[in-house]
Amino acid sequence: MTNELLMEARDVSVTFGGGVNTVKAAQNCSLTLRAGEPIGIVGESGSGKSTLARVLAGLQAPTGGEVLFRGKSVFKGSKSYLDGTRNQVQMVFQDPYGSLNPQLTGLSAVAEAVRIHKKLGKEESEANALELLQRMGIGKLDALKKPRQLSGGQRQRVSVARALSASPSVLLADEPTSAIDQSAQAQLLKLFLGLLNDGLSIVLISHDLGVIRYLTKRVYVMKDGVFVESGETEKVFNDPQEEYTKLLLASIPGELGKAARQKLAR
Numbered sequence: 001m002t003n004e005l006l007m008e009a010r011d012v013s014v015t016f017g018g019g020v021n022t023v024k025a026a027q028n029c030s031l032t033l034r035a036g037e038p039i040g041i042v043g044e045s046g047s048g049k050s051t052l053a054r055v056l057a058g059l060q061a062p063t064g065g066e067v068l069f070r071g072k073s074v075f076k077g078s079k080s081y082l083d084g085t086r087n088q089v090q091m092v093f094q095d096p097y098g099s100l101n102p103q104l105t106g107l108s109a110v111a112e113a114v115r116i117h118k119k120l121g122k123e124e125s126e127a128n129a130l131e132l133l134q135r136m137g138i139g140k141l142d143a144l145k146k147p148r149q150l151s152g153g154q155r156q157r158v159s160v161a162r163a164l165s166a167s168p169s170v171l172l173a174d175e176p177t178s179a180i181d182q183s184a185q186a187q188l189l190k191l192f193l194g195l196l197n198d199g200l201s202i203v204l205i206s207h208d209l210g211v212i213r214y215l216t217k218r219v220y221v222m223k224d225g226v227f228v229e230s231g232e233t234e235k236v237f238n239d240p241q242e243e244y245t246k247l248l249l250a251s252i253p254g255e256l257g258k259a260a261r262q263k264l265a266r
């Protein structure tokens with residue numbers, strides 16, 4: 001691990017609408033991401049996680065603050081730098097059904113992305129795509145299926161393969177495990193661990209604290225657009241400082257949330 005500071009958000013704010021319809025989806029959010037680091041963003045539905053993710057991925061300009069990638073401001077300066085950043089920071093969207101073209105097989109979808117990013121010919125792109133898909137546990141038979149013929153977990157893995165086609169340094173995964181069952185979750189998390197071992201940085205967005213604890217080293221807790229607490233994941237889980245974090249932890253079913261529930265009861 002090089003420990004290079006890859007990405008930084010400085011006081012990022014996003015406001016939607018105006019007047020009485022104003023929504024402050026993100027308010028002065030600051031975060032750092034180092035090379036090879038897995039960080040997490042947790043928070044309840046509507047807290048602003050996806051909005052912030054879109055800003056970090058260079059897909060939406062913030063209304064305040066800035067995002068730096070390798071020390072350079074993403075939204076100011078040349079468009080070529082913004083485009084370069086978009087390749088380097090790839091996002092796996094919350095709804096893979098919506099982000100995959102329903103007409104394209106997994107193989108075509110990934111091959112198309114390979115062709116664009118790597119500027120390869122058709123055959124090479126397909127070979128490259130098949131390799132990426134196989135790495136994600138999608139064999140040739142499933143690679144030839146369209147999104148509606150795939151299971152939720154398979155669709156997610158096709159989306160990850162597509163994101164990886166750009167050879168990014170950062171993978172932003174927005175609720176990658178929310179729509180899939182336990183065994184598909186475990187499979188995806190194992191794949192993410194493999195990607196981390198290969199040096200990829202991962203920003204994992206989830207309301208599933210078990211998943212966050214398993215994969216991330218640092219975590220940011222978001223509530224109503226604000227980071228209310230952040231720190232090393234183990235520390236935040238074992239000794240949460242904010243009432244909101246304590247409540248979030250206590251809401252985890254089973255053993256994982258037990259200690260937090262007992263603490264709250266006291």
Ligand SMILES: Nc1ncnc2c1ncn2[C@@H]1O[C@H](COP(=O)(O)OP(=O)(O)OP(=O)(O)O)[C@@H](O)[C@H]1O
Binds near residue numbers: 045046050051207
């Ligand atoms: N394009 C938009 N126009 C207006 N409001 C928006 C827009 N996108 C998001 N919002 C609002 O911003 C807030 C944060 O939404 P966001 O999707 O970022 O939440 P989230 O934390 O990802 O939630 P979830 O866990 O349900 O995915 C919500 O109140 C949402 O309604």
Ligand SMILES: [Mg+2]
Binds near residue numbers: 050094174175
């Ligand atoms: Mg979301």
